[in-house]
Amino acid sequence: MAVTITTSFYEYDTPDWHNLSTVVFTSPNLVSPNSAGTRSHILPGELPLATWYEITGDDMWRIYNRQIASVESFYPAVDPTTTVSGFDLRNSITFEVTSGENYNNRLTAWDSVTHSSTNNFLIDSGRVKASCANYSWSGGTEDAPVNVEYGGSVDPIFQLPENPFPPQYNITLKGNTTSGINDNYYGDWDMIYSLPTSGRAGDYLIVRPWLDNINASVPYGVHDFVITLHYSYT
């Protein structure tokens, strides 16, 4: 059946879900929240980049200090075969299936809206990274997000989805390519909508994007790219 997928993020100070427009990597020395579209031109290597989530024609929030204090650049590696932690709805992008089923999901990065090439300095040089996890939810309201932990006993409301795929930390996103034995994408797996009567919600995918190795070797300019979820449905 046709599938419906929403993309959003959670704003913590004035708690609400927002439809994501753009992920912005720009200077951290701006006030958060700020008007959508605000950018600061900084010299690579002079300051660390900050991650912001933006709503079309509204505000953008810096994820680090306005959402939840966390390591802004990356997640520490965690053994995905035992427990999963470090993800939090307050600093991640959420894909939610609200009806239907989608198969062969693959999350990766392309240079533009054509979703077909990687002719971009950040992507080609392996600087586009993400940590990803998919799960379903049985904790009632989604308006009180907590750490995403499943497989452990700390917070069992996050559950493995019907077709679990291991979370991955700090992977490179680069089209459909592979590097040695590592895929430069997250996937492939399936997501299935859970009926409300099942006591579960989802399935969900949460993604925390970041940029690696931003230093003086990065040329001046705007380096736009698109993080994309590929999927199939009937």
Next chain:
Amino acid sequence: MDNQLPNFSHMTGQDGKVYGSHNTVNSINPYNCYFVVRYPDGKVVRGKNLFDTGWDDIKDGFVELTYVLSTGKIIPIPRFKAYLPLVECSLGVDGSRIFHAIQVKCLEDTCVQTWRIILKEDTIDTRFKIGDVFVGREPLPKRMNKSWKYTS
């Protein structure tokens, strides 16, 4: 997900063009692509579009499956025991969306034949044109879900 294609500019009744920074994609118009099945009594049922295909409303027992693209091309699929058509799509976090292909899985006795109908063509990878069909094989599925539809 609504039925908007923010990155499809200058869309006509037939197709759409997507302008990227290094590439330009010509795509079918997803509103005007659908399947047609014919039953033994002559009854014909038409699907809807690529957003909501209508496939899950189709009853088993048809004898003919055909795809109609917005370009006017008609692609008949040979007769097999059952079919599972999957629309391959991609959704960017910026709302951009591309329809890549329809992969029709066709059940045989010992394997699944895949008919892949291309829905876009671009200026970088020029091997594929809209309406091209690539046939392949894959192993039988471990389980058959309800979206498989059987012929009579």
